[in-house]
Amino acid sequence: MFSPILVPEAAAIAGWLIALALFVIVEAATVNLVSIWFAVGALAGLITSLFTNNLLYQLLVFALVSAAALAVTKPLVARMRSRKPAAVLGLERNIGRRAVVVQPVRPGVPGRVRLDGVDWTAVCDTALEEGGECVVTAVESTTLRVEPANQPAAAKV
Template sequence: MQIWLVSPLTSILLWSILLAVFVVVEMATVNLVTVWFAVGSLAALISSAFTRSLLVQVVVFLVVTAVALAVSKPFMDKARHMRPAAPVGLERNLGRQATVVQPVRPELPGRVQLDGVDWTAVCETGLAEGDLCIVTGISGTTLRVEPMRQPAHSTEV
């Protein structure tokens, strides 16, 4: 079994290089592709301080990698599917309420205000100044809006 014995410097170099490669690949992909291998490499690097046996170091690498993968993967999958990605850019305005500041006619765009910003708006029905509307779409810098449905008024007895 002499073949599996290596010098401490060789072990440190081997596991340090592998650790660096796995970390660089993980940073480049950011998809949790090699993070488990990096953890295994770190464990093998630490084990190289206690044994010269490359076989033991490889077993430590494989076991720690497998355990890290088995323990963390279910949590990562659950976190990834827990909530949908937040809308970004103009998409975050969809479904939001705006106020008409210049009448909107079916054949003529008007203006609405959303978060203090004036937007050009189009609507299939007419909207008067001061009406509330809901943003249903975005085309360039023009919002598609619909009249806000008013809740049915209940009659008090």
């Protein structure tokens, strides 16, 4: 059987606070989930240190809680990441809507169209003259892909 490794309460609390802070800093410095599970485990270790000065118990709680947090959240994160990305600023709602050309659009040369009083960069495979109407067929970042209004709008993809 293991003999208990006893640490002073203040030292244990300080150690767990430092570990917790380091895990949180590492997590904040990265874009991916890297150490959040260990931060949760360190918090559990900190709480355990308030009840016992046995370092082995504290480390065991840290390991078990970290593993449980990882096991619970990893599938949730994977499911969230596999979802279709959200619409860019909700601009996809403009697909199928009519706009007015305010700066001529040429194939390969972007122009400008006005939709709901807002000017947008627009691209088209055919020439569009100023004052003409067009229909939004797609949104590519913050650029509207359009076609002349007298042609049927492309189906949403």
